[in-house]
Amino acid sequence: MVIELSLLRQIANVAAEQTLPRFRTMSLIDNKFSTGFDPVTEADREAEKAIRKLINTRLPDHGILGEEFGGENLDHSHVWVIDPIDGTRAFISGIPVWGTLAGLTIEGDAVAGLMSQPFTKELFMSDGEASWYEGPGGNRRLATRKTKELADATLFTTTPAMFKDNKRNAYDRVEQHVRLARYGTDCYAYAMLAAGFVDLVIETGLHPYDIVALVPIIEKAGGVVSTWDGGPAEKAGDIVAAATPELHAKALELLNH
Numbered sequence: 001m002v003i004e005l006s007l008l009r010q011i012a013n014v015a016a017e018q019t020l021p022r023f024r025t026m027s028l029i030d031n032k033f034s035t036g037f038d039p040v041t042e043a044d045r046e047a048e049k050a051i052r053k054l055i056n057t058r059l060p061d062h063g064i065l066g067e068e069f070g071g072e073n074l075d076h077s078h079v080w081v082i083d084p085i086d087g088t089r090a091f092i093s094g095i096p097v098w099g100t101l102a103g104l105t106i107e108g109d110a111v112a113g114l115m116s117q118p119f120t121k122e123l124f125m126s127d128g129e130a131s132w133y134e135g136p137g138g139n140r141r142l143a144t145r146k147t148k149e150l151a152d153a154t155l156f157t158t159t160p161a162m163f164k165d166n167k168r169n170a171y172d173r174v175e176q177h178v179r180l181a182r183y184g185t186d187c188y189a190y191a192m193l194a195a196g197f198v199d200l201v202i203e204t205g206l207h208p209y210d211i212v213a214l215v216p217i218i219e220k221a222g223g224v225v226s227t228w229d230g231g232p233a234e235k236a237g238d239i240v241a242a243a244t245p246e247l248h249a250k251a252l253e254l255l256n257h
Contacts, residue, residue: 002128003104003112007058009134012116012123014054015084015100018046020118024094040088044068047084051102055080062104067209079105081212086115087186096120097188103213110234113213115191124191126216131194142194142221144243150177150250153199153243156189157181167204167238170228173254174202190214193241194221200251201241208236224248228255 022043048068055064059080063073066082073079080102085091087098096119103113115124122135124142131142147153155178157163163171175181178200185192187210192198194217211225215233218225218241225233225241230252233239240255242248 005125005127005132008102008112008114008125008127009123010058011051011054011102012100012114012118014050015047015102015116016118018050019043019085019091019100022046023091023096023119040068041085041092043091044085044088047100048082051080051082051084051100065209067207077107081105081110081209083187083209083213086210087188090184090186097185099187099191101187101209101213103215105212105234108234109232110212110215113216115187115213115217117188117191122191124194124217126220128216129220131217131221133195142217143196144194144218144222145196145199147199147243148246150174150200150247150254151179153178153247154180154182154197155200155202156185156192156198157183157202158186158189159183162204170255170257171202171204173257174200174251177254187214190218190225190241193223193243194218196221196243199243199247202239202251202255204238206236206239208234211236211239214241226252228252 045068048066063076063079065071083101085098086101091098100116103110112128125132133140133142189201211233223243224245228238240251
């Protein structure tokens with residue numbers, strides 16, 4: 001199924017109308033957890049409301065699963081999975097590596113999606129047939145690098161601290177084999193993988209709204225993304241994304257050693 005790029009742009013625009021005016025301002029920050037810190041802002045909530053309103057108006061027969069307001073019509077075949085600000089910690093820190101995520105699933109399979117970074121004026125999209133970049137430097141089709149060896153790979157994760165016990169050991173095995181490891185970019189790392197600048201992204205503890213929108217962007221750019229056991233990434237949890245099937249297989253082997 002092909003989704004019109006104009007619809008994906010419209011979703012990005014209505015979200016940006018809510019996020020950009022609140023970025024790098026002293027807005028209210030709430031904590032979702034009674035113990036620990038999981039921030040949510042007015043920008044998260046208002047952006048999700050705007051996306052939901054647009055989808056409900058344009059596509060009333062589609063369901064929606066959002067980080068801030070949960071699910072509606074989840075028994076429908078077509079369901080949008082939304083994270084209005086993926087990387088809220090980066091957002092409240094004034095660092096522009098957060099993004100708005102919206103992905104369409106059909107019978108549970110991710111078929112189209114977008115990652116919008118409005119501060120840098122960048123949009124990464126998949127319409128179901130190909131993946132596209134629109135932003136500074138011109139518009140182009142996205143394609144992953146052809147990296148096949150771990151020794152040549154650039155690896156990203158949000159933070160190694162997210163991995164606990166045996167998962168930390170598994171992650172460290174991969175990091176020890178790559179050329180370069182960097183941290184801290186949330187969804188932006190996956191977009192850079194699709195754009196050909198990053199080769200591996202490994203994370204754990206993800207929710208569907210953290211990854212579903214990124215799956216078609218990566219896959220239609222030539223990459224591979226799955227759970228650590230090789231299952232569908234739409235199930236979330238432990239995720240590994242790679243620029244090539246060969247690199248993905250080698251990362252999986254070390255993660256499951």
